[in-house]
Amino acid sequence: MQTVYLDNGATSFPKAPGVGEAMADYLLHNGANVNRGTYGKASAAAMTVLETRLRLKELFHFPGKEAEVILTPGHTYGLNQILLGFLGPGDHVIVSSMEHNAVMRPLMELQAHGVEFSRIPADRAGRTKAAELLPLIRENTKLVLVDHASNVSGTIFPLEETAELCHARGIPLAVDAAQTGGHRDVDFGALHLAALSVPGHKGLLGPQGIGALLLEEEFASRLRPLVTGGTGSASDSEIQPDYMPDRFESGTVNLPGAFGLHKSLGFILEQGIDKLKAHDEALTARFLDGVRGLPLRVAGPADPKQQVGVVSLDFTDGDNGEIAYRLEKDYGILTRCGLHCAPNAHRTLGTFPQGTVRFSFGYATTEDEIDYAVRAIRTLALEA
Ligand SMILES: Cc1ncc(COP(=O)(O)O)c(C=O)c1O
Numbered sequence: 001m002q003t004v005y006l007d008n009g010a011t012s013f014p015k016a017p018g019v020g021e022a023m024a025d026y027l028l029h030n031g032a033n034v035n036r037g038t039y040g041k042a043s044a045a046a047m048t049v050l051e052t053r054l055r056l057k058e059l060f061h062f063p064g065k066e067a068e069v070i071l072t073p074g075h076t077y078g079l080n081q082i083l084l085g086f087l088g089p090g091d092h093v094i095v096s097s098m099e100h101n102a103v104m105r106p107l108m109e110l111q112a113h114g115v116e117f118s119r120i121p122a123d124r125a126g127r128t129k130a131a132e133l134l135p136l137i138r139e140n141t142k143l144v145l146v147d148h149a150s151n152v153s154g155t156i157f158p159l160e161e162t163a164e165l166c167h168a169r170g171i172p173l174a175v176d177a178a179q180t181g182g183h184r185d186v187d188f189g190a191l192h193l194a195a196l197s198v199p200g201h202k203g204l205l206g207p208q209g210i211g212a213l214l215l216e217e218e219f220a221s222r223l224r225p226l227v228t229g230g231t232g233s234a235s236d237s238e239i240q241p242d243y244m245p246d247r248f249e250s251g252t253v254n255l256p257g258a259f260g261l262h263k264s265l266g267f268i269l270e271q272g273i274d275k276l277k278a279h280d281e282a283l284t285a286r287f288l289d290g291v292r293g294l295p296l297r298v299a300g301p302a303d304p305k306q307q308v309g310v311v312s313l314d315f316t317d318g319d320n321g322e323i324a325y326r327l328e329k330d331y332g333i334l335t336r337c338g339l340h341c342a343p344n345a346h347r348t349l350g351t352f353p354q355g356t357v358r359f360s361f362g363y364a365t366t367e368d369e370i371d372y373a374v375r376a377i378r379t380l381a382l383e384a
Contacts, residue, residue: 006335009360022260026048026259034046053066057069057214063188087142096157098345128157153349182205230251281309312357320355320357330376339355
């Protein structure tokens with residue numbers, strides 16, 4: 001039986017060509033730390049880290065300096081850094097209705113310490129109208145942070161319009177680009193973003209354990225570091241350096257991860273976002289066409305122009321858990337079933353508490369694999 005990997009929303013697989021080799025090559029033949037030594041191997045590793053920042057800068061049209069591209073231990077860390085490092089008692093923050101727990105759980109922690117939040121409403125497909133932000137803005141609104149595309153339904157958030165509204169009012173806008181990084185063009189400069197966090201292991205096609213946090217200069221100056229410690233710089237002082245990226249990069253960076261991400265970013269830039277996006281949209285359209293008319297509900301817009309390649313199905317006549325199990329056992333199709341760490345997204349979509357079976361596509365997913373999955377879904381949905 002073949003294996004069809006349709007869980008790219010959780011983590012991409014396969015990774016970009018050469019990622020594993022680049023990581024192994026660093027571990028086997030270099031292995032040096034950066035910012036800690038001046039010998040040749042250390043400089044070579046530092047050069048790769050620098051190029052990784054430059055590639056991220058290029059991919060996200062980041063107008064700042066490469067030093068303002070922070071390499072994080074992961075995306076959840078990056079989101080926590082934004083929220084916990086910026087907000088304090090008496091502040092108000094606005095988020096979308098579709099947020100992942102990587103945003104909601106730190107927010108709940110903050111709420112216990114006097115931070116208030118509001119959610120911009122969304123319809124039953126997870127769609128939001130940017131103007132609905134306006135009545136939520138208060139005098140103490142310090143930040144708007146939104147999920148660019150839902151990890152449950154794929155629904156794309158109206159980022160451009162929201163960015164205009166925030167920019168006109170001087171409210172910093174931060175973006176969770178977990179499901180759009182590497183799949184859609186995200187223009188940090190044109191959107192006047194304050195911050196963007198992205199994992200290395202999803203659409204960026206790199207390894208787990210590394211992410212990036214891009215910070216606008218003024219916003220960065222108002223952000224407290226979550227973690228402080230050794231940076232290999234200013235070693236005469238016990239005070240955290242205030243310059244970038246050291247201010248937010250304490251401890252040794254995940255260097256095998258950086259080598260892997262360096263490689264995968266090279267691949268993405270070479271392919272170009274337009275090509276990756278067109279592939280993602282074509283697969284999504286094919287999948288949505290294939291499941292139309294079956295006894296199931298697409299929890300989301302069911303429109304490839306309004307969503308990324310993440311499609312959630314709720315099998316109205318069957319048990320979602322049983323169907324996900326049968327998809328793997330009988331067909332070798334790997335999906336994710338449940339609530340996908342985003343309970344309020346499911347409340348919004350009307351799929352709480354039963355959850356959904358989520359199918360998510362990647363650059364290596366083929367049309368044949370989509371057709372195979374559709375045939376399997378048809379069989380299981382009709383026999384349920
Ligand atoms: C929209 C969104 N935000 C945040 C996260 C958390 O990312 P990670 O687990 O890589 O830290 C995910 C991962 O599923 C996600 O899809």
